[in-house]
Amino acid sequence: PAEIFRKDYKPFAWRMPNTFLDFQLGLDETLVTATLEVERNPVAEVSRTIRLNGDGLELVSLHCDGADCEGHTMDGDDLVISLSGDSHTLTIVTRLAPSANSQLMGLYASNGMLCTQCEAEGFRRITFFPDRPDVLSTYTVRMSGPKALFPILLSNGNRTDSGEEGENHWAEWHDPWPKPSYLFALVAGDLVARVDSFTTMSGRKVDLAVWVRDEDLPRTEHAMESLKRAMTWDEETFGREYDLDCFNIVAVSDFNMGAMENKGLNVFNTKYVLADPETATDGDYDGIEGVIGHEYFHNWSGNRITCRDWFQLSLKEGFTVLRDQLFSQDMGSAPVKRIEDVRVLRSVQFPEDSGPLAHPIRPDSFREISNFYTATVYNKGAEVIRMMRTMAGPERFRKGTDLYFERHDGEAATCEDFVSAIEDGAGLDLKQFRLWYSQAGTPRIKLDSERSGDKLELTFRQEVPPTPGQDTKQPMVIPLKTALFDRGGGEPAKESLVVLDSAETKVTIEDAPENAVLSLNRGFSAPVRIERDIAREDLAFLAMHDDDPFARYEAMQDLVVGHLVEAAGGTQGDNSRTEAEDAIVQALGAILTDDRLDDLMRGELMLLPSVTYLMEQLLIADPALIHAEREALKAKLGASLGDSFKALHERAAAVPFAMDAAAKGARKVKSLALAYCAAADPVRASQMADEQYDRADNMTDRQGALMALCGIDSPERTARLLDFYERYKGNPLVIDKWFAIQASSLHPQVVEHVKALADHPDFTLKNPNRVRSLYMAFAGNPHGFHAASGEGYRMIADLILALDPLNAQTAARFVPSLGRWRRIEPKRAGMMQAELQRIADAPKLSRDTYEQVTRSLG
């Protein structure tokens, strides 16, 4: 498959002012008649032909200005038509088979309903069209079909007409806002809605609806409330008002990603809509609020202003992720949300940035765009914009975003347009800062400090490591929030912003107290790695006293990372191990009983760094050793602080169920305390977990208990797994949890368990949520995936090969777990590489999997 380059961008030769789509709907067969008005684009190169993209389409008929169209050819899957004049009307009929569409792109059937997914290139699976984001058109959609099968007919914009024709009925929808084809959506099915309304800041009433299957209606309240909160927040925080008379959300159970921001008709994975306390965890509730916000915010950052080409994906995704992160920060605990976001960045994006699939947030080339919906484009993209906000301050940043929305409303824009608007609106010079868009790799900062008299001289050296296709890098602009603490108890620390912009930056601090401790990259103000020699006592001091919650979390993490990396690297003597463990026991002990902390934050400080994050700290890692050391530390902490953990568990268990921060925090620390107890004393912890399971009046507690039990080889484990299955067997989202809990367990036989679960009657490769619940959980389980026998690698490679013909996008998303082979000890690395090669040698691979596997083999 051909590689496409950003530098080759050319505007499309034709404009498509109006698009009329007529759907005669059926699950097995749908007929689509597209009537396309086309006219020459005066600002593009003249062309005598128009290329309409297609993907596996059956062309039934084609007319140009009402007559048979002689001058057309197929070029691969695309339809190329000769056009002699400046404007024409093309009428194209295609036949689709939604039930046979297992890729879940284009029009497909899910659970008896029809729905669409068009981003990035799914519209070309519906009709022939210039399926690129810079071709904007006004859509009018008519759909008809059996009323019994599809009582509800939805599309973008506002419903303008409807009627009945015998057993069939029809509806017409018109979207007044010109949009690219990737934002088109249609849904037809037997659905019911939770309805509500929202009055916008200019006083317009908007009808809101969340559409689900009848039995799911009681679990839609949180989604609706989240939507209204998001609408209010976007008005107050970014001055953005909604612009149609209605806003519809539909939940579907077969979906490749989390959700999709189609104009006025968002389509969601059921996972991000349905919740009640009995079936959804606190994490699920937060996820729903975040994703509902994210898709809603796209109405401005993505829909009103879209992307010129897919290389600009981070323009809408990075900005919208930042917007959803700020929204969630404002709706709950801001520090905890920040810590969670950094944890995701460092456990998913940092490994991506240091591996064979590293790419800048604005990539230069791709073969398959679906492979670029990555943590780099989304999460690092958000961090890059967050840095601009940090440098400008929130008020000036808002001036920049106001200018961006005003300048580019109605356009298909570029990342460069965004940066220029922030530069002009916020009054920043971002010339050098733009490197964040073009250079991949996580910058590494080395800090040396030297004292002379009262002065503390800091030397920051930055280095951006080489990444595929980018051997040498230029210094980046890196804003670091810092504060100096006096361990002697002097003046409270004041925060300042140090902006690094060269390979070496020196900063002198006058009158630095003798026992000064530097707190660095507070709030994680820049997405970088920091290397510095810092005494264990200083880290322990920051872990207990830093007034920046993120920095406090970070100090605790560093304390643990320092110990585990040394222990797993075999460079630690016995004395030093004891000293390190003692320091961690002491710091964690203080955290468990610090009554200035709320429980949500206490939970963050109790978390040990993940194995993936620990592996990232080593050039070559042995996952088994790291895992073993991490478990040993957990057991040591569980034993040394056993009484405190039990007391915490008891205190938290006495807090009645509520959805406020205090009760959520109590549930969080309860299951964490249980996990530490389980590591130290599995027999006693089995009883505690059993009790927690029985007493649970919500899914957070029940899942926490089952997770603890699942790692212990005990009779309670089997009984509770059976109970959980029987209790929830009619609810696919909860059965997904049942699969995931077992696949991520630390049980010695986890590999056998996953093999058996793949043969369970409820397992299917056709549902992405189910596939992810079993295999993504397993691929993230260091103990199972990195099994010394290589079975874990074989299972994931077998999965990729089996899934690729059915759902290429989902299959390709499993490749990166094998692609880390260069950073793993040689024996395992060889087995991982061999599995990648086995996939590469398969006779017929999708473009998605082919690209990921060849890049990973490098």
Ligand code: HT7
């Ligand atoms: N913008 C949406 C991306 C998306 C998607 C991409 C490829 C294949 C399927 C997909 N479903 C949704 C989601 C978002 O970022 O809001």
Ligand code: ZN
């Ligand atoms: Zn998005």
